[in-house]
Amino acid sequence: MRLDGGFLLRAMPITVVAAIFLVLPLFATGYQRALMNLYLVFIILALSFDILRGNTGYVNLAHASIFGWSAYVFAILLKNGYNILASTATASLFSLALSLAVGAPFFRTRGAYYTIITLGFSLLSYSLAYSLDWVTGGWEGISVNLGDMHLPAFYSLYILAVATIVTYYAISKSKFGLALKTMREDEEAAESYGLATYSLKLKALAISSIFPAISGPLYVLYTSYVNPDTVFGLKNIFAPATMALFGGSGSVLGPLIGSLVITTAFEILFTTQLPVRLTVIGLILVVVGLFMPRGLVGLLQNRRGRTLGVPKP
Template sequence: MKATLVMGTACILAAVLPFVGSEYVLSFTVQLYVFVALAYSWNLIGGYAGYTHFGQVAFFGVGAYTGALMMDAGFHWLVAAAAAGLSGALLALPLGGAMLRVKGPFFAIGMFGMARVCESFALGFDNITQGGTGIYLLPVSDLKPLYFTLAAIALGLVLLTWRLDNSRLGLQLLAIREDETAADALGVRTTRLKIGAFVVSAIAPGAVGSLYATYLSFIDPMTAFAPMTELTTIAMVLLGGMGTVFGPLIGVLAMSVVNELLWSRFPEIYLAIVGVVILFVVLWMPRGIVSFLAHRQWSWVPVARGSLRRLASRPRIAARPKEAH
């Protein structure tokens, strides 16, 4: 109940913000929504299915370019964003088919390379993408519809994750993460589910990439495929808690503050700090902040099998009354 109340208040705040907030607040919130969308998409494949995804920014960038080129051709930015989302999914399908069929680290390597290859294509095919100069778009006169579209995507992804977390599908994804062979043996269609989760997780980054390009009214390879986007998203999900409903949200809020303070002035220090945050979480806090905030261990499943065993050997705290989340 409490969580619903907080969510409701946040939604109302978000709804009135563009009418009362300053330019600065608005730009901060737009950034926030972009990262919420990216973090929740990453959480689907990285948190739930347990596949390390180092190339989400490829979909963001491809979406940004698809959208920018469509808008350049005269389409409305909303149509462009939809097409960009579709382009993300279409790119993810063959990639997932190639890299998720085999277990292990191939996916991580493949997506890591994919982002850099997409960037070099955006730089190299300069007759289409204008290369390093970038594409300049006509600025949108009223930012409010853009703001609400981004907010809707972010909210939609949070609700989707909420729904997924309590569903059979979500449990099947978690089963893939914990032990893929066992999940397979129990009849979970692992390959199909993995590829499905990957494709779904590519739609929002594509769409958001296009919307972000609309917001900036400019896109170049450096912005579209910035490693900063990738790293920040991963750090956000990890810090909040992988494979949880509210973890990414908390991670986004926490990291956005650091981002706002450091990114524009000290980008190297910011990125090094992001690295340290990831390292810290991996070594000492693999379940993220949410496990500290709420000892509601029934709402999420531990990250590692080792911690699952540790959890099983501990007296259960789950006897406390179950709150709605």
């Protein structure tokens, strides 16, 4: 890909912000570092969710569950004496395999049926994390004593977030991404043209699942704790989809903006009851569906087009 002056000029503000964000933890308090880590976790979850949704149209509400099981397996292995690297690798591979094992049969369905089935898997994960208390610790969860790992977690999450952004952008410019978008527009027509749609969906799912599978252990690295509500709760189930749709699904910038805005809203509402936070998610989805079908990015593009006299797409 040729990098012309215009591209470099557009990329410069993002590069500056990324560079500033990279050094901020060195001067931040413990709470501020934890908050920056949370931003990175949701950036990763929102962007990786949209690798599948933005390119294929499939809404995977089990996305955060892959993150959750990876976090749990990591914590369980640490409690049983395994080191951090071995626990991270094992937990990530387990969750990636789980994603493909449950995703393969799910892709026999389409549209709303797929979304409902993945929601069912997430609710089942929540229930299992509570009921298998002899392994998961039940509602008390699992605590691990790792000391202050905020900085190592931050830089690991930062690298993973950059990798997620690069992967998203690379797919959007590749033949693979074009094939996914062709399938998204009309799956039956894509099959008639010879595209192996089932294989394409599995590949997209595998790529999108890599990032939550790795970020689960990194989340536990800085929280030192995991329980069903923190990783399998309703807020987490709907958060990646809400962030991607609010920001604008189908572009790198959309999920990135959506994750920053909504994570900030979650933090402001942290002391409120869960129904309040779920109400906020519900209202955001209603507003997006009625007035912002292309999200914030689409809304800004429309306004810019009207200002420049460009017809609305």
